[in-house]
Amino acid sequence: xxxxxxxxxxxxxxxxxxxxxxxxxxxxxxxxxxxxxxxxxxxxxxxxxxxxxxxxxxxxxxxxxxxxxxxxxxxxxxxxxxxxxxxxxxxxxxxxxxxxxxxxxxxxxxxxxxxxxxxxxxxxxxxxxxxxxxxxxxxxxxxxxxxxxxxxxxxxxxxxxxxxxxxxxxxxxxxxxxxxxxxxxxxxxxxxxxxxxxxxxxxxxxxxxxxxxxxxxxxxxxxxxxxxxxxxxxxxxxxxxxxxxxxxxxxxxxxxxxxxxxxxxxxxxxxxxxx
Amino acid sequence: xxxxxxxxxxxxxxxxxxxxxxxxxxxxxxxxxxxxxxxxxxxxxxxxxxxxxxxxxxxxxxxxxxxxxxxxxxxxxxxxxxxxxxxxxxxxxxxxxxxxxxxxxxxxxxxxxxxxxxxxxxxxxxxxxxxxxxxxxxxxxxxxxxxxxxxxxxxxxxxxxxxxxxxxxxxxxxxxxxxxxxxxxxxxxxxxxxxxxxxxxxxxxxxxxxxxxxxxxxxxxxxxxxxxxxxxxxxxxxxxxxxxxxxxxxxxxxxxxxxxxxxxxxxxxxxxxxxxxxxxxxxxxxxxxxxxxxxxxxxxx
Numbered sequence: 001x002x003x004x005x006x007x008x009x010x011x012x013x014x015x016x017x018x019x020x021x022x023x024x025x026x027x028x029x030x031x032x033x034x035x036x037x038x039x040x041x042x043x044x045x046x047x048x049x050x051x052x053x054x055x056x057x058x059x060x061x062x063x064x065x066x067x068x069x070x071x072x073x074x075x076x077x078x079x080x081x082x083x084x085x086x087x088x089x090x091x092x093x094x095x096x097x098x099x100x101x102x103x104x105x106x107x108x109x110x111x112x113x114x115x116x117x118x119x120x121x122x123x124x125x126x127x128x129x130x131x132x133x134x135x136x137x138x139x140x141x142x143x144x145x146x147x148x149x150x151x152x153x154x155x156x157x158x159x160x161x162x163x164x165x166x167x168x169x170x171x172x173x174x175x176x177x178x179x180x181x182x183x184x185x186x187x188x189x190x191x192x193x194x195x196x197x198x199x200x201x202x203x204x205x206x207x208x209x210x211x212x213x214x215x216x217x218x219x220x221x222x223x224x225x226x227x228x229x230x231x232x233x234x235x236x237x238x239x240x241x242x243x244x245x246x247x248x249x250x251x252x253x254x255x256x257x258x259x260x261x262x263x264x265x266x267x268x269x270x271x272x273x274x275x
Numbered sequence: 276x277x278x279x280x281x282x283x284x285x286x287x288x289x290x291x292x293x294x295x296x297x298x299x300x301x302x303x304x305x306x307x308x309x310x311x312x313x314x315x316x317x318x319x320x321x322x323x324x325x326x327x328x329x330x331x332x333x334x335x336x337x338x339x340x341x342x343x344x345x346x347x348x349x350x351x352x353x354x355x356x357x358x359x360x361x362x363x364x365x366x367x368x369x370x371x372x373x374x375x376x377x378x379x380x381x382x383x384x385x386x387x388x389x390x391x392x393x394x395x396x397x398x399x400x401x402x403x404x405x406x407x408x409x410x411x412x413x414x415x416x417x418x419x420x421x422x423x424x425x426x427x428x429x430x431x432x433x434x435x436x437x438x439x440x441x442x443x444x445x446x447x448x449x450x451x452x453x454x455x456x457x458x459x460x461x462x463x464x465x466x467x468x469x470x471x472x473x474x475x476x477x478x479x480x481x482x483x484x485x486x487x488x489x490x491x492x493x494x495x496x497x498x499x500x501x502x503x504x505x506x507x508x509x510x511x512x513x514x515x516x517x518x519x520x521x522x523x524x525x526x527x528x529x530x531x532x533x534x535x536x537x538x539x540x541x542x543x544x545x546x547x548x549x550x551x552x553x554x555x556x557x558x559x560x561x562x563x564x565x566x567x568x569x570x571x572x573x574x575x576x
Binding site: 102 | 477478480481483484485486487491495496499500
């Protein structure tokens with residue numbers, strides 16, 4: 001392990017993952033899901049985790065979210081060890097996880113109250129909630145219940161809930177996986193805009209190569225499980241704002257895309273385990 | 276069983292309802308083929324067929340029951356005919372709220388007294404049972420501690436609890452309420468606990484990610500999520516309570532529909548007993564309906 005250099009050099013560093021491993025106990029003995037994970041995420045960086053299903057990318061995200069505790073290694077958020085989940089990391093779940101008995105407004109307010117409730121009056125809390133909903137273009141549906149809006153809209157509210165907490169990091173677990181292609185594209189564009197305006201640090205799990213290249217500053221490619229680890233990290237140096245139509249013919253975009261596909265399908269092609 | 280009484284007529288009513296609904300849809304399809312886009316189908320002013328399909332079968336079932344009863348009792352001297360029973364009911368309901376001393380009161384008073392006992396016993400059971408179910412569902416250790424006790428005590432007949440009540444309270448009325456309490460608490464404890472355990476993991480993850488306080492988890496996530504289970508428990512409990520009260524009152528006496536049945540048996544007034552059976556059934560049905568209406572309000576799906 002390299003010894004920490006002067007803190008001044010590390011001020012941009014938001015997340016550090018050091019030698020993290022994750023072993024789940026099962027009936028057939030311990031199952032090694034992740035091993036030797038080392039990763040740093042800088043402030044304002046957009047990092048995606050990509051890999052085949054079962055490669056532990058969601059496990060890694062859950063470790064960062066604090067929903068599970070690593071069996072070895074260390075996770076640091078702004079130089080502090082992560083102990084359990086907390087509102088400093090806004091999580092966007094794949095299935096939105098909005099509470100069906102609360103309106104969109106109240107779903108977001110629940111998070112806002114938790115973070116700012118002690119210092120701010122009700123009016124300010126409501127203002128924050130409305131601002132977050134308007135940021136994702138859902139101001140008009142504040143009074144609606146989750147079952148009254150579409151899947152894409154639910155996911156927007158989920159993002160609003162995460163962002164409203166002003167977290168140090170935004171963690172997204174295949175947030176657009178359950179959406180149709182057109183809705184997904186629109187939400188990706190809007191996510192890029194939101195990230196540009198808020199300067200959010202994002203870690204996102206995906207299995208969509210185009211999504212990874214379009215959104216990321218860096219793509220973390222994971223090897224197949226069990227005992228998955230980081231195979232390669234690809235830096236995507238495409239200028240922002242990025243436009244999906246223009247990028248489709250962009251040479252370096254095509255090259256980045258090819259590199260990810262090459263990693264996923266040639267060098268680490270997924271072999272379905274025989275049952 | 277109250278629920279059994281309740282479900283059969285409704286289920287019977289449901290089948291013709293769907294049939295009646297299917298009819299207009301089919302006509303709509305045909306009409307749509309003939310005219311590209313009819314804005315609205317000309318509908319019958321009143322759906323007689325639908326109404327007939329919904330009302331006729333239950334009435335026919337009732338008529339069949341009364342018919343068989345009439346046939347069987349036509350030559351009987353001890354068992355009253357339907358007509359005699361109806362006659363007795365007519366006289367009873369002409370003045371349901373009279374009072375001629377403590378042992379001779381109108382059937383309305385008897386029903387109300389029974390409902391009061393059920394309300395008290397059941398209310399206390401809800402006050403204890405629902406929070407108990409919550410903590411059992413939420414904390415695994417408590418669950419392991421309490422669930423053997425619940426399994427042991429749940430199948431005990433209500434009447435076995437009555438002597439304990441008499442011993443402790445030294446009086447019939449609290450003993451009856453105690454019996455209701457101890458019999459109607461289990462469905463609420465169990466259903467609430469199961470509901471808490473079945474709260475979707477996603478919602479609990481939201482709670483964990485937001486690090487909500489235990490109070491907020493209980494009020495914002497657990498309670499709304501558990502509500503449908505809880506209300507099923509409440510419905511089962513009220514059903515049980517209403518079953519138990521009749522038996523308990525037969526033994527404890529006083530004023531109440533159970534006591535009234537026993538009193539009429541001692542007077543050999545069988546017609547009144549049959550009227551009481553109908554009254555007990557109808558009150559149970561109304562209780563169930565009221566709770567179903569409440570449950571429907573908390574359906575979030």
